[in-house]
Amino acid sequence: MIVPDRHKPIRSELRGAVMDVVIDSATDLITVDAMRLLIEAFEAATIENALLLVIRSAGDEFTLGRDQNERVEGLSRDSSLRMILTANDALRGFPGISICAVRGRAFGFGAGLAVQSDLTIAEESASFAFDEVLHGLAPLIVAEYLPRYVGHKPAADLIFTGRSLSAEEALRVQLISRVVADGRLDEHTTELCDHLMSLERGALRLMKRYLLDVGANTLDNPRDSAVTRLDAWLTAGRPDRPGSAGTQGLPLPRPGASFSDANQT
Template structure:
């Protein structure tokens, strides 16, 4: 399961590198399962986890080829994959230490969701973000609770219904990321943040994270079930099947309309 991840630990700091650079670190089921397992394993071993991507992008979102195959799968297979994805985000969100997303290049769909679910996101100035699921007939279902938590319902609505790209500077303004750095200063910015966190009480950090989860109400099983159900419903739709096919064929989907 570790094929798609590279994990290093230096004292209380663990670094997880998404390692599918040829597909811009797109999330497939194997990577999602590996991330879930790794975060659970690190819960007792690390106080800070930095999540980063190998190659030119942080994470380009879901693996399109796997998603297209799933549009033809039965309901049980669809739901199992959606549960796998939801469990990955939940494992990151419930990590008792501090999680930092080190974002460069593209952070699209689930990649932007990874930035949202981490406690802190630090982005290179050239990074960009998008919740582009609607452009292929899907919705950002499993990541929605954590995006709303970061940017608020109104801003999430505007991002979700357009699928538009935003810059790192705009992501900072709306609260999706907490710091922007020049590309050659990104590692230094992350290091400074780690040093600040390691000055704090680890039990206090874990406690305040639990408190915030209860205040937001995003830990309920009803929320998890709802996001899973929405993802499966959209993925099985004719619209999503057309969206995936158009994406792979590099053409406009049939639901695309130009202004007259």
């Protein structure tokens, strides 16, 4: 469990090639200030050339989503909703590998973070829901992207009913990547990050860029582009490989360690 710091609802720290982002809300809801901090952290991960972007929570819940009762003077509803688009774009467009580690409930915007991350690990007792409709809202932003990740039928089921999924069901519909035993989330997240950090980093970035372009339908001939890009990367000497200057990262904190502890290793 991460040592909580109640001064900020979102804490982020770049350590080597790893950007750690921690949701630390006393109410388990994402406020406008928290959204701004999330966007800043996601964009900073790209600007600082991080290889990994890790998103997790300090408490027993991942997040219950946006604070629907919050009213901020000078901020229109349109502007508030567009912050979701900005956050989603910054997360999906991150050129490295994004990892979401979920314990407890990931509802609304929290479920969106989980499904849009490249890799998502969840504890057995975790649950997921796009529950906006239960609050009288129409999750049109979710309806735009969710079918691309899980298909039309599962997406329609989730957004029309607002029902929650267990971690195992979320795994079956491809909302998440892995399910681990309760109490072992930090351990498995650290192991995954250590493994990714040991791989050819240029290869990871190359694959991520290709997947983004394929998903955006920007390639006239995806198969030809795959060959051309791979050949160019190999010819260039596999740039950004492990150990290259400026890419050496630090391991994530071991279970029970705080982020400040890890920063001193």
